[in-house]
Amino acid sequence: MTPVLDIEGLSKGFTLHHLGNRIEAFDDISFTVGAGEFVLLKGANGAGKSTLLRTLYRSYLPRAGVIRFHSDHGPIDLARAADIDVAHLRRTEIGFVTQFLQARPRVSAEAIVAEPLRLHGVAVEEALAQAREALKTFGVKPDLWKAYPTTFSGGEQQKVNLARALILPQKLLLLDEPTASLDAHARAALVARLAELKAAGTAMIGVFHHPGDVEQLIDRVVDLTPDFIKSEDRTDVDL
Amino acid sequence: MTLTLDAPRIVTTHPLLQVHHVSKSYGSVTALRDVSAIAYPGEVLGIVGESGSGKSTLLRMMNLGETPDTGSYTLDLPDVEGNLFDLDRFARRMLCATRIGIVYQNPHLGLLMKHSSSGNVAERLLVAGERSFATLRAKATAALEASEFPLDRLDAPPIELSGGMQQRVQLAKAIALEPALLLLDEPTTGLDVSVQALVLDTLKRLQQERRITMVIVSHDLGVIRTLADRVMVMRGGAVVEAGLVDQIFQDPQHAYTQQLVHAKL
Known part of the structure; x- marks a missing residue:
């Protein structure tokens, strides 16, 4: 191995x-x-x-x-x-996954999830498309994708956090x-x-x-x- | 105990900013004692410390507003060579106008309070040689817009604006020439908490979009935590410790840093 x-x-x-x-x-x-x-x-x-x-x-x-x-x-x-x-x-x-989301004011759920891809050089539209797919997988409702997670419940924030933390395959x-x-x-x-x-x-x-x-x-x-x-x-x- | 880390091996780009062994005394008062700092391109370096720690003096030197007794300062940019502290007054002024932007706590230091907001931003472009009125207006407006300044207040002088808006005008002026x-x-500092959050958010967004190298000085650990990648802790004119921001805040090594971190509300 x-x-x-x-x-x-x-x-x-x-x-x-x-x-x-x-x-x-x-x-x-x-x-x-x-x-x-x-x-x-x-x-x-x-x-x-x-x-x-x-x-x-x-x-x-x-x-x-x-x-x-x-x-x-x-x-x-x-x-x-x-x-x-x-x-x-x-x-x-190297990724680190906790249960806590570091939400930022005025950054939408989909943008937060897409951020690691963006920092990795993925184009905006492609990164957002993957982010929406990940949010859907974790059960975050589509009406929340463009909303700011600062106002979400703890459970919903956690899902956004996981979607973000796991979106980019890491070693x-x-x-x-x-x-x-x-x-x-x-x-x-x-x-x-x-x-x-x-x-x-x-x-x-x-x-x-x-x-x-x-x-x-x-x-x-x-x-x-x-x-x-x-x-x-x-x-x-x-x- | 100080752990010495290895030299970078994966990141092989040169730091944009390098300050080495800077010391400065005012009479018998030592303001800076053998301070060194580096910042890589696109990185945000935070400097924390109490009043009198030397953090603002160091920042003034990075803006070439002051010269140390000893030490060197280099910026890894095309056409910029040698120790910047050796530049004459004119060369310093041009370098600051075109490559370095600064936002002060006190807007009176950075702005002409009775001129229009867009005029304040355009002035920076004039210094750099821009002469066409239409271009000046368009570039100033773009910078104000990027700083999330309300465009219906372009002609308002800063003296009539709120503290948060004054900081946005300073920011627009600082980024108008796309500084390195x-x-x-x-x-x-001094803004309402909610306004503070919005200004920080604008800074964060600009940093991510433009990958500007930033050095931010604050006594507020929350501000540093929000923005910085790495942080330097200063006390009495010297660097106490430096490291990744999460490491310094979660596992501070030095007694002074532990005290500082634990004193946070």
Whole structure:
């Protein structure tokens, strides 16, 4: 399998200067994810699952270790890569999916969804056509496509967010509980879209409150519970 | 602990703006202490810090309004060479008029308050050598329209306009000549929150449509979070830390940045 991400000895903690202490999030984590592979992160609350995703995306700076990402430009260590390189990879190869939409005033739902395609160089009309298709897939009603999501309900905003986050196929996708509080139809659409991206070769690392939602996609489970950090075959794991 | 990152390997374009090792003292007061900053083409660099941190002094230098004691400033543009701090007064003025746009917190600094709004924008075009009245009017109107200024108020002098509209006139003047670099000094400070959101939205749209390189100075973290790709935190004339905007706000390393981020409402 083509490797996408090799994580070696990754550690993260937070130094809280005003309290004069350090909080350890996770220590010495190593695993590999290949193209088209789906890795579920497991562990109790506070085990560092979301922290690990944010560290891989470089929203957090790791304390030690290597995050070797096999980009289209060759391998690069995301733990130490220049900010401008990380910013470039986030636009082109690495996606991060949460349940929250960053809505902007006076930007329509379809324009928000089309934005990643536009930044990727897709022409306006083509990008908007794909965006509408994605909104339809996630069950956002056509009368809302041209409206501003700032006024939408939480559930509708979440659908817009997912449509946007998954519109551009990427090499690596980090998923931070994207199914939380999603209705059944949108959840099915999400799983279908993830399966499609996975089949096309996207590597995925995800945190799910209810892993059963994505059961058929999971290839491997990485358990972050301290002293239990190892990779297991999914057949052994109680989801 | 300061983590040293690798040099860029994927992005091989040169930064548009490079400021290196700039220091400046006024008598015994040190305003800037060995400050360096870069911005890549199309990037938005945010600079945050409290009053007196040196952030506005740095921006004035980027607008060639002030010269440091030591340090260099280059812009990677055709026909623009060498350390810009070495340029004479005339060359500075031309460079600022044609390649750099600036929006000040205080519109009195950027505008002639009693001239018409379109006249204010046209003045910038005149400085650059445009002489045809029809072209001046058309270009000024286009810039005001891009700044989402109401076109039925073209002839109103800024003094009669609201704070938000005054900022739009400044913005139109700044972008009229399609500058390579747009400098923003607390552009929304003092505006009502709702007006602030609309002005920020206009800036964001312009940035996405035109890929203008921007440097924005603000003490307001929300403004920086909305607009910037990368952010530099300044205190006492020095850079405390710099990084991707989400990283600086979610995982600040320095004690001062942690205090700043946690003090946000």
